[in-house]
Amino acid sequence: MTVWFVPRDAAAKSMGADGIASALLARGEEVIRTGSRGMLWLEPLVECASERNGSRVGWSNVTVADVNEDRLDTDHPAYLGEVDLLTYLSRQQRWIYERVGIIDPLDPQDFQHHGGLAGLKAAMAMAPADVLEAVKTSGLRGRGGAGFPAGIKWQTVADQxxxxxxxxxxxxxxxKFICVNADEGDSGTFADRMLMEGDPFSLLEGMAIAAYAVGADRGMIYLRSEYPEAWDILCGAIEAARSxxxxxxxxxxxxFAFDVEVRLGAGSYVCGEETAMLESLEGRRGMVRAKPPLPAIKGLFGVPTVINNVLTIASVPGILARGAEAYAALGCERSRGTQVFQLAGNIAQGGIVEMAFGVSARELVEDFGGGTLxxxxVKAVQIGGPLGAYIPPDQLDVPMAYEALADAGAMLGHGGLVVFDDSADMAEQxxxxxxxxxxxxxxxxxxCRIGAVRGVEVIDRLRQGDNIETQTLLLRDLCDVMKQGSLCAMGGLTPNPVLSALDHFAEDFR
Amino acid sequence: MISRSAFPQWNESDARARLTSLIREHDGPVLLCLQDVQMVYGFVPTAAVELIAELCNVSRADVTGVLTFYADLRTTPPPAIPVRLCAAEACQAVGGRALAQAWQQACDQDDQLAVDTGVDEPIFCLGNCALGPAAMVGGQLMGRATVMSLKERVAGIRDGGRSSVGGES
Incomplete structure (x- = not known):
């Protein structure tokens, strides 16, 4: 019996995946809705196998007419052959994204059949202190942007x-709380969303492991409201996990008792900052809190709280299942394990690339991404979200790792790369x-509050050619104040895109 | 034309019952209450602010402070088919700014379209950054949006059906 696999990922749906699924169902076919494989330029990517766990062949950019006119065969121009063998996928080192695009995100059996829950079982066979030790040994660092070692943060909470x-x-x-930051507001990033839509149980499994390790009893996921599909899937997954x-x-x-609640954001970018997120979760305005006290000591509702990004938490089950050493063996310097890179913007082959740290930005943009759409x-690549630097093409050989990017005056952020072609005006950016x-x-x-407003004004004067040298000096001085004097990363990092544009593309400001 | 009354009229005793149970089950409920009111009634009327303040035992100023902080929360009824175009970097890199201008022009030339869609309230990132320009039309995410595909989707929702984007292309 033939089985069809059609993603229900929001990006695939945005290209018409729902219509394909309905057309197949109308013809009496068996359809399983999965996450996306992460090759987003091929969506809707429809796969087919002779049995549920058999090898799958696929077709890209499928239309309803392809289904209705029975055109999905090996002669179709968009026939891809066996999907696992496509270089874009086979070159990757998928750890967090192991099951995304393969399994039905809401089917607990499917999840377990593909190795799910092994991490939680392994963790609960160990003492909590040993789980903490494993996370430390793995070298896992926060994937939200700051890159703080997860094991040390967990230890602090465990000690309270x-x-x-x-x-x-x-x-x-x-x-004590485990809080997952799923307020993925950075433009050019969508790895949290795709993970939650493609393998939500792995996130819940990671949260349960964290809770076991630090002695927490409640979990909270702060999801941005722009992700309605992820909301539906997460709510369904939590219900299934309970039963x-x-x-x-x-x-x-x-x-060991542990339960999870999801709450929605309300369209505020700054709520991705961890203390603003806590305020928002407590139902207030998303105003940044001064630190100390650290959230690990006084976090959500004033109790000790682990706050990690979706990808950080989703890395944990694999670390417990396959061993901390296996994880630590990947990567370079103090950037261990894998990072889920997201190729976005003006790019021919955009999507998800999970690789060990150390892959160069050029490999990602050119080899995987296939250059501009x-x-x-390529004129510039913005690495690490809206607060990341614009990198010119001659600097793309920089290895994608915390240290190497910092040395190059850039940052990894949440692992997004947004590509711009030569029509971009960097002063406008x-x-x-x-x-x-x-x-x-x-x-x-x-x-942050005043500096950003003044920043717009100075850049406007600069672009009008009004006293260029003075304005440039003023802009650099303003950026320095924002960098040194802001309470959080929002004001503190906004100078990154501004100064990198000014440094590398000065001609655009004239 | 679709009327704007897809949402029910404000009803204080219904709202009181809903919010009371919400508050009983959740810690830190003010934002949750505002979101719930908006989900049911389409926006947050002044009467809701007073009710939430009373039930949560906080001041009206506290509730108003939360209401005005978040971009999602609105104090007027929404358009019938809200169109939100992504204004963030990844979509800018593939013509997002030009699309926003062209959409504005399309709405300028078609009053009905402008009324139904509320023109455009930009949004910063819909998480569809590899398939930009991205848009959210009546709650449905679109990729590689054009003025034509946006109009088709609006028309499809107006007619009560889901247009099968990607189906014919």
Whole structure:
């Protein structure tokens, strides 16, 4: 019996995947909705196998007419052959994304059949302290942007006593939280979304492992409201995990209790900053908190809280299942393991590339990405989101790793690469960075709130040719103030795109 | 034309019942209450601010502060088929700015389109950054959007069906 696989990933749906699935169902075919393989320029990518776990052949950019007119055969011009053998996939080192695009995201059996839950079982056979040790040994660092070692953050939370929620009497139940930051607001990043839509159980499994290791009893996922598909899938996954006994009063039949709640953001970029996220989760304005106290000591509702990005947490099950050493063997310097890179913007072959740290930006943009979508020369690549630097093409050999990027005056951020062709106006991009900061600033600190507004004005004067040298000096000085004086990364990193545009593309400012 | 009354009229006793159970089950409920009201009624009316303040035992200023902080929350009824175009970097790199201008022109020339879609309230990133320009039309995500595909989708939703984008191309 033939089985068809059609992604229900939001990006695939945006190109018409739902219509394909309906057309196949109308013809009486068996259809399984999976996540996306991450080769987004091929969406809707439809696969077919002779049995559920058989090898799959695929077709790219499938239309409803292809299905209705029975054209999906080996003679079709968009026939891809065996999908696992495509170089884009076979060259990758998929660790976090192992099951994404393969399994039905809401089918617990499918998840387990492909190795799911092995990490949680391994962790719960160990003492919590040994789980902490394994995460430390793996060298896993936070994937949200800051790159803080996960094991050390977890240890800090493990060392705290649970506390009653803020405002509750001291006899009230005491808690610790695991908070997952799924407020993936950076333009050019979508790896959190695709993971949550393609393999949500792995995120819940990672959260349960973290909770076991640090002694937490409650989990919270802060999901941005722009991801309605991820919301539906996460809610379904949590329900399924509860009925499987993977979450709840007695995780895997033990006396370890842990449950997870998802909450939606409300369209605020700064809420991706961890302390603003905590404020938002507590129902208030997303205003950044001063640190200390660290969230690990006084976090959500004032209790000890682990805050990690989706990809950080989703890396953990594999580390426990396959061993911390196997993870640490990947990567370079102090950037261990794999990173899920996202190729976006003006790129021919955009999508997800999971590789060990150390792959160069050029390999990602040229070999995987196939250059620009427009076919024109690359002018700049913005690495690490809207707060990352614009890199000119001659510097693309930089290895994608925390240290090497920092040395090059750039940052990894959340692993997004946004490609621009030679029609881009980098002065306009610099202005946009300031404009965005002004729009999205929480307003708590002056360098960010006022600096960004002044930044737009200075760039406008600069572009009008008004006293160029003075304005340039002023802009650099302003950026310095924002960098040194802002309370969080929002104001502190906005100078990155601005100054890199000014340094590498000065001619655009005239 | 689709009327704007796809959402029910504000009903205080219904809202009170919903919000009371929401507050009982959740810590830090103010934002959740505002989101719930907007989901049910399409926007947050002034009466809801007072009700939430009362039920959460905070001041109206506190609730208003939250309401005005978040871009998603609105104090007026939404258009029938909201069109949101992504204005962030990855979509700019593939003509997002030009699309926004062209869409504005299309709405200038077609009053009905402007009324139904509320023209465009830009949004910063829809997570469809490899298939830009991205847009959200009536809650449905679109990739490689053009003025034509946006109009087709609006028309499809207006007619009550989902247009099969990608099907005919």
């Amino acid at each position: 006593e649970p506390q009653p929620l803020r405002g509750q009497p001291s006899r009230a139940t005491r808690h 499987e006994g993977w979450l709840g009063e007695s995780v895997l039949g033990s006396n 427009s076919g024109r020369p 610099a202005r946009f960075a300031m404009e965005c900061c002004a729009e999205e600033s929480c307003g708590k600190c002056t360098p």
